[in-house]
Amino acid sequence: MPENTKGRELVIALEGRIDSGNSAEVEERIFRELSDKDIAGVVLDAEKLSYISSAGLRVILRVRKNYPDMKVVNVCPEVYDILDMTGFTEMMTVERAYRVVNIEGCEEIGRGANGTIYRIDKDNVVKVYNNADALEDIRHEREVAKLALILGIPTAISYDVVKVGESYGSVFELLNASSFSKILATEPEKMDWCVKEYVEMLKKIQSTLVPKGKLPDIKDEALKWARFMKDHIPEDAAEKLLSLVEAVPHDDHMVHGDYHTKNLMLQGDEVLLIDMDTLAIGHPIFELAAMFNAFTGFSEYDHNVIKEFQGFDFETGRSFWLRSLAAYLGTDNEKTVLEVEDKARVVGYARIIRRSMRHGGLETEKGRAEIEFWKERLIEVLGRVDSLVFERNELDVEAEDANIPAVLAFLDRRLEEAGCPMKLQMQIDLAVEEIFVNIAHYAYAPGKGRVKVNCDVFDDPRYVQIRFTDSGIPYDPLEHEDPDVTLSAEERQIGGLGIYLVKQAMDDVQYEYKDGQNILTLKKFF
Amino acid sequence: MLNIIKKEEEGKLLFELEGRLDTITAPDLEKDLMSSLEGISGLLLDFEKLEYISSAGLRVLLSAHKATAGKTEMKIVHVNDIIMEIFETTGFSDILDIE
Numbered sequence: 001m002p003e004n005t006k007g008r009e010l011v012i013a014l015e016g017r018i019d020s021g022n023s024a025e026v027e028e029r030i031f032r033e034l035s036d037k038d039i040a041g042v043v044l045d046a047e048k049l050s051y052i053s054s055a056g057l058r059v060i061l062r063v064r065k066n067y068p069d070m071k072v073v074n075v076c077p078e079v080y081d082i083l084d085m086t087g088f089t090e091m092m093t094v095e096r097a098y099r100v101v102n103i104e105g106c107e108e109i110g111r112g113a114n115g116t117i118y119r120i121d122k123d124n125v126v127k128v129y130n131n132a133d134a135l136e137d138i139r140h141e142r143e144v145a146k147l148a149l150i151l152g153i154p155t156a157i158s159y160d161v162v163k164v165g166e167s168y169g170s171v172f173e174l175l176n177a178s179s180f181s182k183i184l185a186t187e188p189e190k191m192d193w194c195v196k197e198y199v200e201m202l203k204k205i206q207s208t209l210v211p212k213g214k215l216p217d218i219k220d221e222a223l224k225w226a227r228f229m230k231d232h233i234p235e236d237a238a239e240k241l242l243s244l245v246e247a248v249p250h251d252d253h254m255v256h257g258d259y260h261t262k263n264l265m266l267q268g269d270e271v272l273l274i275d276m277d278t279l280a281i282g283h284p285i286f287e288l289a290a291m292f293n294a295f296t297g298f299s300e301y302d303h304n305v306i307k308e309f310q311g312f313d314f315e316t317g318r319s320f321w322l323r324s325l326a327a328y329l330g331t332d333n334e335k336t337v338l339e340v341e342d343k344a345r346v347v348g349y350a351r352i353i354r355r356s357m358r359h360g361g362l363e364t365e366k367g368r369a370e371i372e373f374w375k376e377r378l379i380e381v382l383g384r385v386d387s388l389v390f391e392r393n394e395l396d397v398e399a400e401d402a403n404i405p406a407v408l409a410f411l412d413r414r415l416e417e418a419g420c421p422m423k424l425q426m427q428i429d430l431a432v433e434e435i436f437v438n439i440a441h442y443a444y445a446p447g448k449g450r451v452k453v454n455c456d457v458f459d460d461p462r463y464v465q466i467r468f469t470d471s472g473i474p475y476d477p478l479e480h481e482d483p484d485v486t487l488s489a490e491e492r493q494i495g496g497l498g499i500y501l502v503k504q505a506m507d508d509v510q511y512e513y514k515d516g517q518n519i520l521t522l523k524k525f526f
Numbered sequence: 527m528l529n530i531i532k533k534e535e536e537g538k539l540l541f542e543l544e545g546r547l548d549t550i551t552a553p554d555l556e557k558d559l560m561s562s563l564e565g566i567s568g569l570l571l572d573f574e575k576l577e578y579i580s581s582a583g584l585r586v587l588l589s590a591h592k593a594t595a596g597k598t599e600m601k602i603v604h605v606n607d608i609i610m611e612i613f614e615t616t617g618f619s620d621i622l623d624i625e
Contacts, residue, residue, distance in 0.1 A: 401549050426578060426608045433580045437549050485617030489591050497616055498581040504615045 009041040010034065014049040018056030027059040034066070042067040047074035047097060052082055064092060071095065098163040101126055101171070110179055110262045111309065112275035115169075122176070126162060126169040127275075134168040135161070141170065141277040144215065148276055151208050151254070155273050156265075177272065180261035184320060185311035195320065197271050198264060199327045202287070205273070208254040210281045218255050218282035219248060222289075225350040229378075232353065237379045241350060248388050251283040259287055260294030261310060261320070285388045288325070288340065289347035295321035297348045300377075301370045330394025330454045332465070340390045342381050347388065349378035399440045399451040399470060407436055411455055415464065418457040420526060427505040428464065428524055434498035435468055435477070435520060443472025443518065462526040463507070470518050476511045477520065478503075527551065529575075530558055538568035544575035547583030556586045563593055574604035579612055591622060601625065 012033055018026050034042070042063060052060075064070050071093035075083065083094050103118045103126065110117035114137060115129040129137055138161055145157045158170035180194050226245040230238045256263070257278030265272045280286075295317040299306035303314035310317060326337045353374050361367035395410045397403045408429050415425050432453075439451050454467040482503070483496045503509055508523035528551035529544040539562055547555060563569070569590070587602075594600045603625040605613065613619040 404549055423608055429578065430580055430612070433548055433582075437582070485615075486620070487617070489588065489595065489621040492588060492621070497584055501581055501612065501616065 009043055010039045011043045011045050013045045013047065014052075016048065017051040017053075018049065018059065019051070019053035020055040023053075023055035023059050026056070027062065030059065030063060034063075039067075042070040044070065044072045045074050046072055046076070046079055049079055050076065052079055054086075057082075057086060057088065060088070060092075069093075073097075096161065098161055098168070101162040101164050101169060103128065103164055103169075109177075109182070110265070110274060112263060113258050113278055115275075115277075117274070119174075120171070123173055124171055125174045125177075126164065126171050127158070128164045128167050128169040130167075132166055132168075137277060138168060138170050144279040145276040147210075147214055148208075148254070148273070148279060151210065153205065153208060153254070153273055154270060155276060172274075174265065174272075174274075175267055177265040177267035180264040180266065181310045181312065183266065184261060184316060188316070191316075191320065191323075194261070195323045195327055197266075198261065198320075199324050201264060201271060201273060202259065202324075202328055205254050205256055205259070206284050206287070209252055210254050212252070215254070216280050217250070218257060218280040218286045219245070219250070221280075222248070222282075222286055222347055222351075225347070225354050228354040228357075229350050232357075233375055233379055237382050240382050241346065241378075244346060244382075244385065244388050245350075248283045248285060252281050253284075255280045255282045255284070255287045257287070257290060258294070259291055283389070285343055285390065286347060288344035289351060291321065291324075292341060292344040292348040293352055297345070297352050297374070301373045302366070329390075329392050330452070331456050332454075333393075333456045333458055335459070336393065336456065342385050343388045343390055345381045346378065346385050349374045349381070353378065393455050395453045396450060397453070399436070399443055399449055399472075401437060401440050403440075404433055404436055407432060407453055410453065411466065414455045414457065418464065418526075420457075420464065424524060424526065428466070428522075431502040431505045431522055431524075432466060434502050435522070438477060438498060439468060439470050439472065439518075442475065443470045464524050464526070466522045466524075468518075468520045471516055472518060474513045475518060476513070478509060478511050528554065530555060532558065532562070534566075537566055538570065539563075539566045540570045540572060542572040542575070546578040547576060547586070548578065548580040549582040552580075552582035552586050555583075556589065559586065559590050560593065563590070563598065566598055569594060569598055569600040571600070571602045572604055573602055573606065573609060576606070576609065579609050584612070584616060584618060587618065587622065599623070 010033065012030055014026070044060070044063070060072070072083070073095040074097040075094055076097050080094065080096055083089050088094060101120055103120065106118040106120055108116055109119050109125060114131060115127045117125050117127045119125050131137055138158070142158055145155050148155050149157060156172040156174055158172050160171040162169045162171055180198060183190055184194055222245050223242070226242045229241055256273065256276070257280050258275060263273065263275040265274055295306070298309070299314055299317065306312070306314050306317045322337060322341070325341060326332070329336060329340060331337060353371055356367060356371055361371050391413065393414065395407060397406060411428065411432055412425060415428065420428070436451070443449060443451070449470060449472055452469040454469070456465045457463070458465065477499045480499050482500050485500070502522070506522045507525050510521045512519050527545045528547055531542040531544070533540040533542070541559065543555070545551070591600055601623045605624055610619070613622070613624060
């Protein structure tokens with residue numbers, strides 16, 4: 001039982017087995033060591049300890065009585081199980097011995113803000129943390145991943161902590177998974193599918209309500225980015241930036257914080273979200289800002305950056321981002337997409353400029369040029385953006401009469417924004433109510449289902465397009481014969497007027513059945 | 527939202543409607559209206575404060591018209607332009623007595 005002093009902390013090594021056969025002897029030796037010196041703390045190094053019985057545990061308890069802050073380190077899994085089962089891990093600090101993993105030659109499959117993910121064998125991956133003292137980060141990430149899983153987000157949770165060189169890593173089971181970045185890079189024909197899945201997961205994250213106090217608020221971070229710019233851009237621009245971020249409303253829904261295609265994995269036919277350490281709550285604009293950076297911002301000055309990071313080229317990233325943004329917003333209108341992108345750019349540039357400056361960006365010529373480039377763009381886009389808030393052009397609701405007011409409120413907001421005349425708004429309301437009621441009553445009868453309502457306003461010529469999508473029974477309302485409006489009251493049937501009113505009130509009505517969905521599109525020119 | 531103010535004068539019934547007559551509110555009016563028709567000598571619907579009508583509202587008007595036909599005079603007054611256009615589009619302006 002050799003021992004050595006480390007500062008004022010005494011490290012005592014435990015070896016082999018400690019049981020009733022030798023516990024008295026071990027205890028005597030420990031206390032002899034302890035009585036010899038002026039000791040502030042005790043560390044029991046269990047690296048070579050293979051077994052400990054209750055007699056041995058009692059020895060540890062007696063040490064702890066004199067040194068309440070003592071700890072046990074380098075504990076192998078078998079001994080850890082014993083300490084865990086007997087409640088010792090809760091009574092005192094017990095640190096595991098970490099398995100050593102070698103990542104030389106392993107494929108890099110993901111990279112996030114604070115670590116890189118490698119595949120170590122067919123079924124397992126390891127995330128190696130950049131920060132050498134990463135145990136706290138690992139604990140944090142495990143906590144938030146568990147929380148996300150409980151809240152319904154499909155993710156992977158690490159089951160082991162390992163040593164990788166001088167760094168720590170956490171090990172996940174990830175069978176035959178490949179990242180969406182890899183799919184985009186090697187199977188470009190799957191772009192549409194990737195966009196659809198990526199957007200679906202984004203909506204899922206954003207519809208997840210997080211219990212109070214469980215996650216940090218990303219707006220607090222964003223305020224730091226905005227305040228940082230005070231010394232780096234003209235005063236009026238800096239003030240505007242800060243007031244824009246301050247005005248973003250509080251939101252208790254989830255934000256991933258680093259939602260790009262390396263953090264979305266396909267495992268079998270299941271899509272998993274990984275790299276959860278930046279998980280937070282907040283307004284979706286902050287998520288979009290990080291997405292803009294990943295697909296455009298970081299590589300806007302030097303287009304090679306994205307190739308290195310994501311494996312696909314700048315144009316692919318740009319196209320994926322814009323298509324995802326359009327699908328997410330539920331719009332066909334490029335102008336709307338670019339307007340929301342501008343809002344994301346405001347936050348995005350502020351974030352990368354600060355990040356670059358804090359990571360030595362000013363020390364290289366390229367870094368300085370890049371920062372100038374981003375600054376110029378930030379100032380330019382600030383001139384155009386008056387609010388960071390946006391609304392998706394899509395409402396996804398249960399098809400039932402009770403939701404009519406919500407649908408009309410959603411449309412009226414958009415129409416008012418677009419400066420639609422009151423009378424037109426009434427006509428549109430009428431058409432929308434008639435269509436919505438039709439879907440609510442017949443599409444899923446006698447069951448229930450959902451309907452998506454998209455609203456887009458186009459220019460030149462100015463018109464509004466409203467689209468209803470449901471997955472109910474195929475039904476083309478336009479096939480319905482128009483009622484004879486010249487009949488007398490006695491001859492009139494009660495009902496059958498709805499669709500007729502829609503056709504009269506709208507300038508264009510189109511129906512199509514596609515991918516198992518009824519799609520009805522209304523157009524009205526201003 | 528629809529506010530229904532009901533008044534009775536010398537056997538004549540007056541309904542003042544305020545707000546929207548749509549899928550949500552039409553059933554309320556229908557219930558109120560259809561249960562009040564017994565024994566009245568006239569029915570007046572005042573649309574001065576009615577902003578909007580959908581086909582669900584039109585159906586109530588048609589039901590009331592059918593129920594009163596030949597027995598009671600039914601009249602709609604103070605109709606705004608938007609609602610008038612809907613009456614015209616659907617031919618209701620030819621059926622109903624509208625002022």
